[in-house]
Amino acid sequence: MMRNKKIWFAAMPLALVHILVLGARFFAPYDPAQQHRDAPFAPPMRIHFLDARGKFHLRPYVCARLNQTTSTGSPRYAEDCSHVWPLRFLVSQEAGVFGAAPGTTWHFLAVDAPGQVFLLGTDDYGRDQLSRLLHGGQVSLFAGLLATGLSLGLAMVLGGAAGYFGSWLDDGIMRVAEVFMALPWIYLLFALRAFLPLNVGARQSFFLLVSVIGLAGWARPSRLVRGVVLSAKQRDFVRAARGFGASSVYILRRHVLPETYAVVLTQAALLISQCILAEVTLSFLGLGVGEPVPSWGNMLAALQKYYVLENYWWMLVSGLVLVPIFILYHLLADALQARIKPSGSPEMSSLTPQRLRVAI
Amino acid sequence: MRFRLAHALLVVTLLPVTALGDSPVRQAVRPEEDILVMPGAIGQPGGRLVASLHTDPKTLNPVTVVDLPSKEVIALLSADLIHINLYTQRTEPALAKSWNVSPDGKRYTLEMRKGILFSDGHPFDADDVVFSFKVYLDDKVHSPQRDLLQVGGKPIQVRKLGPYRVVFDLPAPYAAAERLFDSVSILPRHLLEHAYEEGTISKAWGLATPPAEIAGLGPFRFKQYLPGQQIVLERNPFYWKADARKNRLPYLDEVAFLVVPTEDAEVIRFQAGDVDVIKVNPENYSALEGNQHARDYSLYDLGAGFEYDFLFFNLNDLSAKQLPEIGRKQEWFRRTEFRQAVSAAIDREAIVRLVYQGRATPLWDQVTPANKLWINPAIQQPLRSLERAAALLRTAGFSRGADGTLVDVHGSPVEFSILTNPSNTQRTKIATIIQDDLGQLGIKVHVVPLEFQAIMTRVFDSYDYEASILGLVSGDADPNPEINVWTSGGGTHLWAQTETRPLAPWQTEVDALMQRQTTVLDYRKRKQIYDRVQELVATYDPVICVVSPNILVGAKNSLAGLKPSVMRNYLLWDAEQLFWRRETVGRRQAVGPSSH
Numbered sequence: 026m027m028r029n030k031k032i033w034f035a036a037m038p039l040a041l042v043h044i045l046v047l048g049a050r051f052f053a054p055y056d057p058a059q060q061h062r063d064a065p066f067a068p069p070m071r072i073h074f075l076d077a078r079g080k081f082h083l084r085p086y087v088c089a090r091l092n093q094t095t096s097t098g099s100p101r102y103a104e105d106c107s108h109v110w111p112l113r114f115l116v117s118q119e120a121g122v123f124g125a126a127p128g129t130t131w132h133f134l135a136v137d138a139p140g141q142v143f144l145l146g147t148d149d150y151g152r153d154q155l156s157r158l159l160h161g162g163q164v165s166l167f168a169g170l171l172a173t174g175l176s177l178g179l180a181m182v183l184g185g186a187a188g189y190f191g192s193w194l195d196d197g198i199m200r201v202a203e204v205f206m207a208l209p210w211i212y213l214l215f216a217l218r219a220f221l222p223l224n225v226g227a228r229q230s231f232f233l234l235v236s237v238i239g240l241a242g243w244a245r246p247s248r249l250v251r252g253v254v255l256s257a258k259q260r261d262f263v264r265a266a267r268g269f270g271a272s273s274v275y276i277l278r279r280h281v282l283p284e285t286y287a288v289v290l291t292q293a294a295l296l297i298s299q300c301i302l303a304e305v306t307l308s309f310l311g312l313g314v315g316e317p318v319p320s321w322g323n324m325l326a327a328l329q330k331y332y333v334l335e336n337y338w339w340m341l342v343s344g345l346v347l348v349p350i351f352i353l354y355h356l357l358a359d360a361l362q363a364r365i366k367p368s369g370s371p372e373m374s375s376l377t378p379q380r381l382r383v384a385i
Numbered sequence: 386m387r388f389r390l391a392h393a394l395l396v397v398t399l400l401p402v403t404a405l406g407d408s409p410v411r412q413a414v415r416p417e418e419d420i421l422v423m424p425g426a427i428g429q430p431g432g433r434l435v436a437s438l439h440t441d442p443k444t445l446n447p448v449t450v451v452d453l454p455s456k457e458v459i460a461l462l463s464a465d466l467i468h469i470n471l472y473t474q475r476t477e478p479a480l481a482k483s484w485n486v487s488p489d490g491k492r493y494t495l496e497m498r499k500g501i502l503f504s505d506g507h508p509f510d511a512d513d514v515v516f517s518f519k520v521y522l523d524d525k526v527h528s529p530q531r532d533l534l535q536v537g538g539k540p541i542q543v544r545k546l547g548p549y550r551v552v553f554d555l556p557a558p559y560a561a562a563e564r565l566f567d568s569v570s571i572l573p574r575h576l577l578e579h580a581y582e583e584g585t586i587s588k589a590w591g592l593a594t595p596p597a598e599i600a601g602l603g604p605f606r607f608k609q610y611l612p613g614q615q616i617v618l619e620r621n622p623f624y625w626k627a628d629a630r631k632n633r634l635p636y637l638d639e640v641a642f643l644v645v646p647t648e649d650a651e652v653i654r655f656q657a658g659d660v661d662v663i664k665v666n667p668e669n670y671s672a673l674e675g676n677q678h679a680r681d682y683s684l685y686d687l688g689a690g691f692e693y694d695f696l697f698f699n700l701n702d703l704s705a706k707q708l709p710e711i712g713r714k715q716e717w718f719r720r721t722e723f724r725q726a727v728s729a730a731i732d733r734e735a736i737v738r739l740v741y742q743g744r745a746t747p748l749w750d751q752v753t754p755a756n757k758l759w760i761n762p763a764i765q766q767p768l769r770s771l772e773r774a775a776a777l778l779r780t781a782g783f784s785r786g787a788d789g790t791l792v793d794v795h796g797s798p799v800e801f802s803i804l805t806n807p808s809n810t811q812r813t814k815i816a817t818i819i820q821d822d823l824g825q826l827g828i829k830v831h832v833v834p835l836e837f838q839a840i841m842t843r844v845f846d847s848y849d850y851e852a853s854i855l856g857l858v859s860g861d862a863d864p865n866p867e868i869n870v871w872t873s874g875g876g877t878h879l880w881a882q883t884e885t886r887p888l889a890p891w892q893t894e895v896d897a898l899m900q901r902q903t904t905v906l907d908y909r910k911r912k913q914i915y916d917r918v919q920e921l922v923a924t925y926d927p928v929i930c931v932v933s934p935n936i937l938v939g940a941k942n943s944l945a946g947l948k949p950s951v952m953r954n955y956l957l958w959d960a961e962q963l964f965w966r967r968e969t970v971g972r973r974q975a976v977g978p979s980s981h
Binding site (some may be wrong): 270330333335336 | 817831833
């Protein structure tokens with residue numbers, strides 16, 4: 026029961042983050058590409074419950090933003106609490122490009138026009154960082170999840186086949202896995218990008234990212250799966266099944282691979298954060314989805330510039346959210362590992378968390 | 386504390402340089418020397434100035450140089466006959482102390498300075514001038530200067546008339562012909578004639594050449610090169626300029642160029658005091674501004690420069706290339722209304738504010754406000770108007786689909802990509818703003834970051850692009866160097882490199898005007914002609930001019946004699962007159978390699 030609690034402790038906040046990100050269109054106050062050209066690098070706004078006289082307001086508000094930017098020089102802002110904009114929840118907003126039919130969207134949070142609400146500040150084009158963070162998560166988190174799925178799928182098939190059939194197939198697959206681990210991926214990606222057509226849309230580049238990260242990641246888990254399969258195929262019930270004339274595919278599917286599920290699940294929790302980090306790295310270097318579609322990596326790319334790093338701390342936010350998310354995923358992995366150990370077979374229990382980590 | 390450490394490190398790293406020896410002894414001015422006396426403050430000799438380059442220079446050879454870092458170094462090593470003062474933008478005597486022009490404007494007779502010496506002590510005379518022009522004009526040498534020394538497609542004839550007198554015969558009268566002599570470095574015949582006769586002159590004077598084999602007439606001479614680290618120049622002890630008290634210039638003992646690969650690294654080194662002068666972009670200007678007093682440096686916003694940044698569409702004839710997709714889109718790009726609509730939709734004011742923090746000027750044609758002699762004040766500067774843009778697109782047959790996307794007459798959505806080089810963050814940001822601007826018209830734009838060389842290949846060779854944002858810098862205030870850009874068949878006719886004959890009536894007019902202004906000698910008449918060219922560019926938008934960034938520079942407060950120019954080399958063009966104020970000479974010498 027105690028262990029279950031640990032899993033829930035990690036899984037619940039993660040689920041919440043994913044729900045927020047999936048519902049970005051609803052939770053984000055603005056379109057992630059909308060440029061507020063009067064507010065570049067506006068700092069995060071404070072949410073006020075108490076006004077200047079100490080009166081409590083049930084409906085929180087934000088103060089108007091006073092633009093103190095001179096005609097030349099970096100943007101400077103101050104709070105002007107003589108004008109306040111109460112936060113409104115669950116509002117519908119008219120949206121639409123110039124000259125086109127307007128549509129209606131629902132937003133979790135908004136303020137009345139012409140007020141603006143930037144809870145995490147804005148970037149160099151005056152785009153709302155909170156909206157970009159939520160929409161960017163769709164790219165970064167789900168690229169991580171899908172790439173992990175791809176990696177582990179490949180790992181199960183190839184690692185399973187290598188472990189079960191052995192001999193030349195085992196040798197072949199494992200040598201290929203070693204080659205994959207030795208490849209310098211970043212440079213390969215730069216080369217790959219040069220060959221692609223220029224007009225790669227956001228969707229195509231997303232799937233390209235997923236497949237590249239997924240392909241790059243199968244080697245290590247497949248070695249782990251192979252190890253588990255090697256031991257599992259010696260077990261008595263597997264021999265018995267073979268004795269009854271079951272086919273290899275049946276045995277693999279029915280008896281051997283289920284033995285690996287626990288290891289794979291733990292691997293998944295660890296691999297997801299690595300894949301998210303891979304996406305962030307690639308986008309940071311300009312190899313991910315292109316502007317104006319946000320991802321946590323291309324949001325961080327602005328920090329490559331010295332003056333941004335020095336002056337605008339809120340541009341770091343997409344890097345900062347990675348920390349709790351990675352910690353939660355690792356907690357989840359630990360909790361899952363702890364569950365495997367006692368219930369598993371003697372062979373399985375020898376894969377202690379420490380040894381697993383070495384294997385990774 | 387951090388400062389101390391930085392200085393200590395500098396001393397350690399410069400020790401090997403210190404071992405190289407003393408700076409050359411300053412030669413007293415001899416009576417037979419035709420020295421040029423410079424007005425301005427009387428400086429104090431000594432010290433070392435540190436500047437920076439983004440990449441290593443490739444050569445020290447003025448005949449073959451093309452890259453900017455090498456040009457910056459060579460500018461300090463060599464001298465020309467007639468020089469354009471980058472402060473006044475007018476010509477002034479240099480190695481030629483005087484000149485006269487024949488009444489038909491075709492013959493220039495130049496009188497050279499007598500008794501002056503190259504930086505290795507060898508005397509200079511008319512033979513060096515004739516030799517230099519022979520090299521630059523030789524087909525086989527392939528000097529990039531050759532094109533500039535042609536008038537109406539024919540080369541200039543050069544003849545020696547006496548030991549210090551040279552005659553230049555122009556094939557046709559040429560407006561502002563004396564500007565041709567600017568930046569044509571005079572070569573030492575005694576050092577290079579052998580290489581020229583052997584046909585190896587284009588390979589001469591690489592960075593591995595021993596300093597003793599390189600000489601020039603510039604204020605400094607080559608001392609040492611450490612690849613990837615720095616190139617050091619020392620004072621030319623025989624330089625032909627002096628201050629009002631007849632002290633031979635330059636004042637500085639040494640100029641070193643550190644190789645600092647990025648501007649951010651340059652900013653950090655400038656703040657740390659390792660680099661004395663810097664050119665920065667607007668964002669870093671804002672970042673540096675706050676520390677001016679604490680760190681004892683000053684920043685200068687020199688206003689608009691000569692660079693114009695623009696968006697242009699691929700209008701090349703693609704019939705010889707397998708690029709059907711771009712060919713299909715060219716149907717839009719060739720419509721003047723389409724380009725005018727794009728121009729009307731671009732929010733130039735937002736670009737100036739968001740990208741340049743206000744330190745830039747919006748542009749509608751190619752002449753920037755820096756060019757006071759040639760700007761056409763009558764050019765319309767319409768504010769951004771989506772209504773006007775939409776109306777222009779309607780007249781050209783475009784319409785809005787149900788989902789708001791713009792569709793052409795065949796019903797296909799209007800969508801194109803803009804190439805930018807990510808190494809220039811400003812241009813990438815301009816592209817992102819234009820992307821959003823055009824999105825409001827229903828045009829889908831992709832911004833494609835691509836390495837600069839790859840863009841050059843696409844623009845000049847393969848024509849495999851749809852649109853791009855690039856910048857051009859006029860080499861001179863005069864319109865003559867711009868012929869290459871605006872006339873069909875010109876080498877930098879970016880948007881239509883394949884256009885050998887004018888295809889549009891306005892292009893025919895531009896071609897004729899640009900040719901005519903080269904032969905008209907009267908400034909006012911030339912101005913009228915060039916005004917019309919600007920009008921045509923602003924009306925027909927072959928390139929859509931967007932913005933001209935201000936030139937922003939910084940220098941240590943103790944550096945005196947600064948005359949910052951909006952033209953390259955912004956702070957070092959008059960390096961011979963720069964000096965360290967007295968109280969700082971000692972400190973710099975304690976750090977610099979020329980300490981004793």
